[in-house]
Amino acid sequence: AATDEGDAPAPSTGPVPRTRAELAATGVIGTVPLTRREVHQADEAARVGRVHATERVRTPGADVTLASKRLGEIDDTRESPDLLTADRLLDPRQIARPEPEGLWQQLVYSVSRHRINLGDGRRARARKDLDRRIGAPLAGEARFVPVLSRKGGVGKTTVTSLLGMALADARDDRVIAVDANPDRGTLADRVGRANGRTVRDLVRAHDEVEGYSDVSSIVARDSTRLDVLASDSDPRVSEAFSDEDYRRVADVAAHYYSIVLTDTGTGIVHSVMEATLELADSLVVVAGLSVDEARLASETLTWLETNGYAERVRGAVVVLNNARPGVPLVRESELEAHFRSRVRAVIRMPYDSHVAAGSAIAFRDLQPATRQAARELAAAVVEGLRTPAAVA
Structure with missing residues (x-):
């Protein structure tokens, strides 16, 4: 067999086909490699031919080869980009x-x-x-928290204001307090920035609200960023504020706020209470520091338990509000022990002359103990909202 210059003849185990017919009979297309160089080239061509599912994608300026792999060939030690966290990469010493x-x-x-x-x-x-407890995120829909009391003068509106201010001051999302008192409510007076718009205006604008700017033109906002929706100042009009009206207000508020507080007014069976309790995710019950006020608050819990809200009562927060100066005649420790046997948390709200004046409340001007109690109340409410109980 002929060879290229400098190449030795390739080993052969049998007769080499020489005619075209003999070559066709071997099933080989082309010529038969007869030298070491040709054998090496044939081996290289065979190796390339065994690479499966190889494509060449021509891109401007470069050729990129994409090769598929079988399941067993995938490298399971590869890390995903989300593992490149700041805690892992940043040197704490720097x-x-x-x-x-x-x-x-x-x-x-x-x-x-x-x-x-x-x-x-x-x-x-x-x-x-x-701050972290109050500011904990609340995923999902808006949360509704009514503030209840069966007796007037125990500070329900004050507690609603303080709770809303503590929440708005520490949270990044929006908080609103709605005055749903069927009588003349004073919630907006505690904010001190009333704009003349009321809950009635939001009821009328229900179908026309297209964004938060429409709502912000109706509510009043204080320095902590708490929005307040005032009740009607005319008792003859406010009596018409119905269960359906509250649902329309709640429907708008749920679109633009994370927490909706409701000052429910005195009593528990008035026209708005059914919708208020139905939408409630948590409850705050205010008790005064006297025998009859504490007893009415406890009876409120009993009424709720017997009317289908037993789980809500177990997750509720009771506020022992001291609305009078001096040392109360009742023993607060006994009251706290009683209510702790029925609800999830009990918060003591101390007397504050700034609050007792009945004028607008400036959260930063409160006594440190009052501000601390309001913040503890806010933390207790948020913790209850993060682990809500199902209505029985």
Whole structure:
């Protein structure tokens, strides 16, 4: 057999076909490799031919080869992009910690020229933890929280205002307080920025509301970003505020707010209460610090339990509101023990002359103890909303 210059003849195990007929009989297309170079080239061509499902995609300036793989050939050790988190990648030694809060902590931080950071003091940690509890996200639909009382003068409207301000001050989403008192309500007076628009205006505009700007022109807003929807000032008109009217207001509020508080007015069987309780995700019951006021609050819980809201009662929050100066005649510890046996949480709201004046409430001007109690109430309400109980 003839060979190229410098190549040795390839080994052969039998007679080599020489005629075209003999080559066709072998089933080989082309020529038979007779040299080492031809054998190597044939082996390389066979190896390339065994690569399955190979495509060449021609892109401008480059050729990209896409090769499919069988299931067993996939590399299971590959990481997805979501594993590249800041906690994993950032070196904590290179990240500047925020300036600590607390007298001793700030002193050490300043003297060490910012090299020693002891972290926040106990009070600062407690405040920030309460902020996190109040500001915890609420996924899904708007939550409705009515504030109830069967007796006037126990501070229900005040508690609604303080709760709304504490929520709005610490949360990033929107909070609204609706005055659903069938009589002349005073919720808007506690905000101090009444604009003359009332719940009746929102009922009329129900079908025309297209965005939050339409709602914001009706509600009043205070410095904490709490929106308040006032009740009608004319008792003859406000008596017409019905169960259906409340549902129309609630339908609009649910589109633009995460938490909807409702000042329900005195009593529990008035015209708006049915819709209020039906939509409620959690309950706040206000009790005064006297024997008859505490008993009425407890009877309110009993009425709710016997009318299909037993689970709501177990998840409710009772506020022991001290609306009078001085030491109360009743023992608060006994009241708290009684209500804790029936509801999820009990909050004591101390007397505050700024609140007792009956004028507009400025959340920042409250006594520290009052502001702390309002924030604890807000945290308790949010925690109840994050783990709601089903209506029995």
